[in-house]
Amino acid sequence: MALSSLTVHEAQDLLRRKEISPKDLVEDLVRRIEQVDGAVHGYLSFDAERALKDADQADVSLPLGGIPISIKDVVSVQGHPCGCASKILQGYVAPFDATVIKKLRAAGAIPFGRTNMDEFAMGSSTENSAFGPSCNPWDPDRTPGGSSGGSSAVVAADEALAALGSDTGGSIRQPAALCGCVGIKPTYGRVSRYGLVAFASSLDQIGPLTKDVRDAAMIMNVISGVDPCDSTTLDEAVPDYTADLDKGVKKLTLGLPKEYFIEGLDPQVEEAVRAAVARYEKLGAKIVDISLPHTEHALSTYYIIAPAEASANLARFDGVRYGFRADGITGLLDHYGKTREEGFGQEVKRRIILGTYALSSGYYDAYYLRAQKVRTLIRRDFDDAFGKVDAILCPTSPTPAFKLGERTEDPLQMYLADVFTLAANMAGICGISIPCGFAEVEGKKLPIGLQILGKALNEATILQVANTYEQSTDWHRAKPPLA
Amino acid sequence: MSATKFDVRYVAELARIKLEPAEIATFESQLGHVLEHVEKLNQLDVSQVEPTAHSFPIYNIFREDETRPSLDREVVLANAPRHAQGLFIVTKVVE
Numbered sequence: 291m292a293l294s295s296l297t298v299h300e301a302q303d304l305l306r307r308k309e310i311s312p313k314d315l316v317e318d319l320v321r322r323i324e325q326v327d328g329a330v331h332g333y334l335s336f337d338a339e340r341a342l343k344d345a346d347q348a349d350v351s352l353p354l355g356g357i358p359i360s361i362k363d364v365v366s367v368q369g370h371p372c373g374c375a376s377k378i379l380q381g382y383v384a385p386f387d388a389t390v391i392k393k394l395r396a397a398g399a400i401p402f403g404r405t406n407m408d409e410f411a412m413g414s415s416t417e418n419s420a421f422g423p424s425c426n427p428w429d430p431d432r433t434p435g436g437s438s439g440g441s442s443a444v445v446a447a448d449e450a451l452a453a454l455g456s457d458t459g460g461s462i463r464q465p466a467a468l469c470g471c472v473g474i475k476p477t478y479g480r481v482s483r484y485g486l487v488a489f490a491s492s493l494d495q496i497g498p499l500t501k502d503v504r505d506a507a508m509i510m511n512v513i514s515g516v517d518p519c520d521s522t523t524l525d526e527a528v529p530d531y532t533a534d535l536d537k538g539v540k541k542l543t544l545g546l547p548k549e550y551f552i553e554g555l556d557p558q559v560e561e562a563v564r565a566a567v568a569r570y571e572k573l574g575a576k577i578v579d580i581s582l583p584h585t586e587h588a589l590s591t592y593y594i595i596a597p598a599e600a601s602a603n604l605a606r607f608d609g610v611r612y613g614f615r616a617d618g619i620t621g622l623l624d625h626y627g628k629t630r631e632e633g634f635g636q637e638v639k640r641r642i643i644l645g646t647y648a649l650s651s652g653y654y655d656a657y658y659l660r661a662q663k664v665r666t667l668i669r670r671d672f673d674d675a676f677g678k679v680d681a682i683l684c685p686t687s688p689t690p691a692f693k694l695g696e697r698t699e700d701p702l703q704m705y706l707a708d709v710f711t712l713a714a715n716m717a718g719i720c721g722i723s724i725p726c727g728f729a730e731v732e733g734k735k736l737p738i739g740l741q742i743l744g745k746a747l748n749e750a751t752i753l754q755v756a757n758t759y760e761q762s763t764d765w766h767r768a769k770p771p772l773a
Numbered sequence: 774m775s776a777t778k779f780d781v782r783y784v785a786e787l788a789r790i791k792l793e794p795a796e797i798a799t800f801e802s803q804l805g806h807v808l809e810h811v812e813k814l815n816q817l818d819v820s821q822v823e824p825t826a827h828s829f830p831i832y833n834i835f836r837e838d839e840t841r842p843s844l845d846r847e848v849v850l851a852n853a854p855r856h857a858q859g860l861f862i863v864t865k866v867v868e
Contacts, residue, residue, distance in 0.1 A: 385848045478828045492827050521834035522827070590811040601788060608789075610863055615854035625864040627791035639790055644804055646788040647779055657811070662824030664814055669825055701803050702810060718828020746829070 293318035295448040295769070298357050298505040305350040305357075312345035312356030312400065315451070319358055319402070323449045326772050331424045332434070332444035334363050335371060336403030344400040352398030353512055359394060360450040362441050363404040364411055365496065366485035367391050370401070374487050375419035376409045378633030379613045388485020389520065390454065390496050390513045397512040405453055406440030409635045410604065411461055411489045413437050414707035417698055418637040425694070426469060427770035429734040432691040435465030435707075441499045442469035446737075447772055452500040452509060456486055458493045459592055460686075460711025463723035466499050467686035467739020470725045470768060472756070473499045474506050475711075477746045478718035479524035481510075482517035490599035491522075493715040502766050503724060503757040507531035510749060526747055534750050535757040540574035542755065545679035549585035550710055556689040562727035562738040563685045566759060570683065573758055580679060582671040587664050588713040593705060594648050594661035595716070601645030607633065640701060669717040676719075676745040681755050685710055686723040686739035690731060710741060720744045724756045725765035737765075779804070 293301065293315050304310045320338045327333055341358060348356035366372045366384035368391075373379040391401055408418035416424045416439035424439045426432040427447040434443035438455030442465035445453050455462040457475035466473025474497045481496045488494060498509035514528040546567060551560060571577050609615035609629035616628035634642070648657035675682060688709060697704040714721040726740035740759070744752035760766050781800045785792045792800070846859055855862040 382852050385844050385852065479831075518834075518836060522831055524829065584817075587814055587817065590814050593807060594811060594814075605789075609854055610861055611849075612852035613854065619864055622864050622866055623789070626789035630789055631791040634790065636796075639785075639792070639796075640800055640804065642788050642790060643781060643784050643800060644807065647784045647804075650784065650787060659824055660814055660819060662826060663819035663822040664817060665825040666822050667817070667819070669828065702806050705807070716825075716828075 292322065292448065294322040294451070296451060297501045298354070298452050298508055301357060301451055305355065312348040312350065313342060315356065316341045316345045316358055316400065316402070319449065326447050327449055329425060329430055329772065330427055330443050330447045330449065331422060332405055332440045332447065332449055334373070334375065334404045334406050334421055334440070337370065341400055341402045348400060349398050354394065354508065355398030356400065357398070357451055358400040358402035359509070360403045360405050360441060360444055360453040361391070361401050362407055362438050362453065362455045364407060364456055364487045365390060365454055367401045371404060372487065374410045375407045375421055376633065376635065376638070377420045377614055378607045378630070382613050386485065389482035389517045391485065393513050399512070403450070405438070405444055408437035408439070409638050410487070410600070411437040411456055411458055412600070412637050412641055414460070414464060414704055415694070415697065416440060417694060418635055420635055423694055426691045427772050428470065428736055429691065432693050432736070433468065435468035435687070435691065437461040438499060439465045442466050442471050442473065445469070445471045445499050445501060446770055448769070452498055452505050454496055455499050456494060456496050457715065458489050459596060459715050460708040462497045462499060463711050463721055463739070463741060464687050464708060466723040467741070468691040468737060470737030470765070470770070471499050471501060472503055472506050472722065472724050472766065473497065474510065474722040474749070475714060475720060476510065476514065476749060477524070477720040478715070479522050480720070480747065480749065481513050482520040482523050484517055484519035488603040490596040491603060492599060493596060503753055503760050504532060504535060506722070507535060507753045510753070524747065529750050531750055531753050534754045537754055538574060539570060539755055539758045542680040543576045543578055543678070544570055544755065545578055545580035545675055545682045547580050547582045547585065547675070547682055547684055549582050550684035554688055554706070555685060556729065558729035559685050559687070559689060559738050562729070563683070563740055566726040566740045567683055569759060569762060573762060578679060580675050580682070582675060582713070584664065584667045584671050585713060588668055588716060589705060589709050591661045591664045591668065591716060592712040593644070594657050595665065597641040597645030598648045598658050599645070601642045601649065604638070604642055609633070637701070665716050668713055672717040672719055681752055682743040684741050684743070686741040690729040690736035690738060714743055719746050720749050720752060722752045722756050724760055725768070726759070727765060779808070
């Protein structure tokens with residue numbers, strides 16, 4: 291068996307038994323990338339030499355010792371490019387390690403490669419990357435999802451053991467669902483955002499994309515925790531997320547929100563999710579119907595708050611201190627205008643303009659303030675629900691992977707890809723997507739994701755719920771039909 | 774909040790982004806659709822609701838006001854589009 295197809299915990303077992311070395315892992319990944327990444331285009335770059343050097347010094351007794359982990363191009367790794375798949379950060383090399391990278395290194399992991407993404411994490415398909423989209427390993431004509439689509443694609447294609455992504459409205463969970471991997475968005479404040487290039491600061495979280503639930507728990511163990519460099523991190527103890535994985539669901543109550551089973555939900559997705567719910571019942575969980583009444587307003591609320599925060603965050607890209615600066619500048623306003631015109635792609639400009647408008651004089655109350663109030667209602671929905679249930683089950687994405695090019699002309703259609711994921715960011719709660727079956731579309735098998743949402747800081751519970759299902763199925767072991 | 778057609782040219786100026794006339798037209802129509810969707814929020818009565826800026830109550834976090842190591846000047850300037858004599862070269866700001 292190729293080493294690149296191993297999970298993190300399988301690789302760890304072999305490393306600790308000295309049957310393989312960290313160098314073997316890196317070399318096998320490079321081989322695999324050379325073999326399939328032409329078709330997948332999950333990586334923007336990777337530095338094999340540096341990874342091999344890190345591998346030489348890796349201490350395999352550490353929690354992630356010798357394990358290469360691929361990094362979304364939005365997280366700073368010292369000495370590596372960090373371009374957010376944008377032209378405006380062309381040539382930028384991160385001068386410091388993000389806190390998650392420091393923690394990964396301290397745990398012995400090897401940060402490896404830069405995975406493709408929608409520019410500045412704005413998008414649901416990777417089609418907004420300035421360097422071309424990634425392809426879904428299950429069907430190269432389709433999107434791997436986004437914005438962490440490079441991360442989900444390389445994990446699914448066995449070009450990585452695991453990867454980091456970031457999730458502002460679903461950017462870890464949706465691509466995980468579309469590629470058949472596991473992806474967790476931690477509670478807001480669980481994982482430090484220091485060194486993550488900011489998109490919407492009240493929503494962004496970093497999290498892992500992995501081949502199974504245990505791997506996700508192992509990486510969460512390492513990257514979680516309070517950080518003096520990010521004042522929004524929560525000063526709460528980090529439990530061992532692997533401890534409860536095998537405790538089952540017999541004592542748990544799981545909620546089914548009726549607002550997530552609506553028109554527009556693909557019938558094959560609905561069937562797979564309902565089958566998963568039935569499986570949970572068989573496994574001993576109590577299933578109850580719940581309501582999250584403000585669900586239909588989540589999308590609108592998100593598309594005011596996220597662009598508003600983005601328009602402020604992306605003001606820093608001005609062609610002065612780093613990145614791209616336009617040529618032939620006639621004055622200061624021309625400098626800003628041209629640099630940002632030529633440096634940003636369409637979707638980023640669209641969102642900056644939408645966000646600037648929502649914050650502009652005369653419209654602030656009508657849009658931004660109103661959206662923040664609706665955000666309160668959405669948060670309360672979840673507070674009420676978690677008074678009755680331990681976790682919530684629903685689809686991750688309303689459809690399986692859509693075709694590349696299918697939605698690029700219609701931003702609203704693209705935004706609907708995240709309709710089931712963005713409420714969790716707005717409420718600050720945690721969520722995980724795990725594989726729960728396949729849709730048959732035009733002769734191709736396309737993965738379907740089950741989303742499990744949990745109360746703030748209840749990552750252990752959703753990991754336990756996810757693992758119980760996963761261990762009773764084989765979905766996560768299925769491999770895409772790549773050469 | 775009835776303005777679903779907004780002045781993209783003016784907003785782009787505020788955001789310091791130049792746009793081609795064709796882009797302005799495209800954005801006006803696309804963002805008009807998005808704003809139409811957003812208008813649905815008007816159906817909700819939020820007069821008694823407090824806004825949420827953050828999911829959790831976060832208070833000011835302070836640290837001791839002590840000097841700490843920071844990035845070296847050369848390391849920072851290495852990423853600058855233009856620099857000289859240890860400084861960023863900027864476009865002229867004053868007349």
